Each structure stands twice: as structure tokens, then as C-alpha cells.
Amino acid sequence: DIQMTQSPSLLSASVGDRVTLNCKASQNIYKNLAWYQQKLGEAPKLLIYNANSLQTGIPSRFSGSGSGTDFTLTISSLQPEDVATYFCQQYYSGYTFGAGTKLELK
């Protein structure tokens, strides 16, 4: 099975900061990676697919990059409404999610 490792597990940042979240796959998954945002008490929301494609309706401050085993989700200017837990998910072989990065305001 492909394992997904996210870092850091907790990230504190200020409004307006550029924020980078990391996701590492245990083997090459090419660009078969998605990112999801889950706010407290809500269902997850798809943000990014194919490693760098923005889902319809998602603000352009969110972007994704990477391929192979190393991936990044970047928020260019953190907004208060971005406080959430972010999960990466591979779909190269089956479907597995990372444990998540909890993003909070400093």
C-alpha cells in the first residue's frame, strides 16, 4: 500500500503569510494527488487535483505543486477562513490519505 506522510502536523501562521504544507508519498505516484480542506465540524472539500489543478470555485491563493513523491500545497496569503485541517490523497493505486496538517492562526 502507498503511504502518505504530511508535514508539519500543526502549523501556526499569521493572516497574510505565505503558507506551505508538505506531502510525501512512499512511492512514485506521478501527479495522482489531490488536496482537501476540512473545517471543524464540516465535510472535506476538494481544493486541488492532479497535483496542481485548481478545483472550480476555489480561490486562486491556493496552489499545488510537485510530482513523483514530493508535493506541496501553498496558500499565497493566509486568510482567517483558511483555518482548517488539510489532507493530501493519492489515487495512483487505490486511495490513501495523509494524516493531515492542522493550520491555525498565530
Add this chain to the structure above:
Amino acid sequence: EVQLVESGGGLVQPGRSLKLSCAASGFTFSNYYMAWVRQAPKKGLEWVATISTSGSRTYYPDSVKGRFTISRDNAKSSLYLQMNSLKSEDTATYYCASHPNNLFDYWGQGVMVTVSS
């Protein structure tokens, strides 16, 4: 507007069965693969089952294979998850999700399943 509404959760004893339902609206249900994804309390997400548009093909991870069965009724725009031989580790919030192109693009609000004696 896409809506997915799960129902059927609750408290069940280990070894017993439970069936979850998901009512879909706002999109052409019969055109989409569908899936169930679960989240144990304060834990991450785990894919549970996928079903093709017609229902002829189903897919499961090893953790639930042989115990869980996904099905659908396209005439009723409904998705189901039959869960048998439940274990404590099946305790989670279960989400119904539309599942095009290997993504989980729309999710319901989830239904809680607690397996405990």
C-alpha cells in the same frame, strides 16, 4: 446545488449489522461513480468503498472487504453501504461522496456509526 444526505447511523453492538443510505440530488446521479469514505474520531480519512455508474463494479480496501457491500439505486438517486460483522475499529463518521476520475469531489455531511457493547 449538489446535495448528499446520509442516514442510518447509530450505536450498534460488535458483530451486528447496519445499513447506511445516501440520498443524492442536484446532479445526474447515474452518471457518477460514488464512494464511501470514513473518519474515525479525531483521525484521518479512510476510503471504504467505490461503485461504478451501473453498480456492476465495486471496489474495497482489505480492511472492509468481505464485510461491507456498496450498492446503488439509480432510479432513486440513492447510495447504500451494508456493513456486517462490525468491529470497534469501524467506529467513525461515514461520508458519501461523488467520485469522478478517482477524486472525491462532493461530500455529504456524514453520519456517525458507533460500534460498542
